[in-house]
Amino acid sequence: MSDESGETAAQFRSGFVCFVGRPNAGKSTLMNAMVGDKVAITSSRPQTTRHAIRGIVHRDDGQLVVVDTPGLHRPRTLLGQRLNDVVRTTWAEVDVIGMCIPADEDIGPGDRLIAGEIAEIARTPKIAVVTKTDLVDDGRLAQQLAAVGELATEYGFDWADVVPVSATTGARVDLLAELALGHFPEGPPLYPEGDLTDEPEEKLVAELVREAALEGVRDELPHSIAVVVEEMIPREDRPEDQPLLDVHVNLFVERESQKGIVIGRGGTRLRSVGAQARTHIERLLGTPIYLDLHVKVAKDWQRDAKKLGRLGF
Numbered sequence: 001m002s003d004e005s006g007e008t009a010a011q012f013r014s015g016f017v018c019f020v021g022r023p024n025a026g027k028s029t030l031m032n033a034m035v036g037d038k039v040a041i042t043s044s045r046p047q048t049t050r051h052a053i054r055g056i057v058h059r060d061d062g063q064l065v066v067v068d069t070p071g072l073h074r075p076r077t078l079l080g081q082r083l084n085d086v087v088r089t090t091w092a093e094v095d096v097i098g099m100c101i102p103a104d105e106d107i108g109p110g111d112r113l114i115a116g117e118i119a120e121i122a123r124t125p126k127i128a129v130v131t132k133t134d135l136v137d138d139g140r141l142a143q144q145l146a147a148v149g150e151l152a153t154e155y156g157f158d159w160a161d162v163v164p165v166s167a168t169t170g171a172r173v174d175l176l177a178e179l180a181l182g183h184f185p186e187g188p189p190l191y192p193e194g195d196l197t198d199e200p201e202e203k204l205v206a207e208l209v210r211e212a213a214l215e216g217v218r219d220e221l222p223h224s225i226a227v228v229v230e231e232m233i234p235r236e237d238r239p240e241d242q243p244l245l246d247v248h249v250n251l252f253v254e255r256e257s258q259k260g261i262v263i264g265r266g267g268t269r270l271r272s273v274g275a276q277a278r279t280h281i282e283r284l285l286g287t288p289i290y291l292d293l294h295v296k297v298a299k300d301w302q303r304d305a306k307k308l309g310r311l312g313f
């Protein structure tokens with residue numbers, strides 16, 4: 001393509017990139033930083049992400065659709081196996097794989113497992129993304145970059161690029177987008193301008209409730225919580241300038257004993273979960289809501305194929 005000055009204008013590129021990495025490597029936070037909005041939920045507990053969520057990055061020179069996947073791990077339950085399947089299916093379909101490796105933690109078996117797997121996907125360019133660089137000094141970063149280089153050598157492939165980033169400070173997040181874009185084919189935008197995700201609103205709402213519910217819970221409980229939005233309906237008989245959306249949400253746990261923990265003494269914990277989630281949901285939807293939260297037991301749902309289906313897995 002030529003512009004009036006006769007110079008060749010850069011072509012618009014579009015495509016899919018997915019971030020892989022062991023749990024807690026910073027994938028969701030990085031995607032949010034790239035998209036510039038809260039699309040994926042994040043938490044300091046591993047295995048927070050359960051769906052391949054897409055965030056969309058709009059640039060003048062192209063569009064990146066970021067696919068977020070659950071952390072790959074050795075499965076212990078049926079849910080674990082399904083999560084791993086989601087990851088592998090995603091990898092086979094994207095234009096670029098970004099492997100996230102935290103700068104502040106030594107490369108371990110979890111990283112090797114992933115490196116070994118992506119090595120098999122020969123034709124897809126792989127970018128090493130060294131995350132959380134704000135947590136380390138230059139010396140440590142240099143060491144980690146070298147170790148990341150060796151990791152690829154060990155598994156017989158080359159990184160297309162190696163990029164150190166900090167999602168927290170934003171350092172080199174733009175550069176990462178630019179480099180990924182460089183590996184995409186030329187093509188028109190895949191999503192309309194302004195769209196940040198193609199996830200249905202109900203799913204995003206459910207994820208915001210789950211994020212609030214995860215705060216401060218321990219041990220096996222985080223993995224036992226599943227959230228389903230039953231209904232979102234505008235309240236009738238409201239003045240036009242004061243709309244209210246009724247949002248009915250069920251929060252499932254696996255055992256009766258977990259129900260009490262989620263609800264808290266006298267319902268205090270559930271109330272604060274509701275208050276936190278409501279603030280985020282109102283921001284997401286741009287309208288005041290009434291959040292109706294119920295806690296239910298779906299006994300051992302992580303090991304039950306039928307229940308997994310009903311909970312949207």
Ligand SMILES: Nc1nc2c(ncn2[C@@H]2O[C@H](COP(=O)(O)OP(=O)(O)OP(=O)(O)O)[C@@H](O)[C@H]2O)c(=O)[nH]1
Binds near residue numbers: 029043
């Ligand atoms: N200091 C710092 N912390 C970060 C950065 N990126 C992520 N974190 C923190 O690391 C933790 C894990 O981040 P997530 O984005 O949830 O990690 P993830 O890889 O998506 O995790 P899973 O969903 O479990 O696979 C959170 O506590 C984040 O706040 C960063 O650039 N700097």
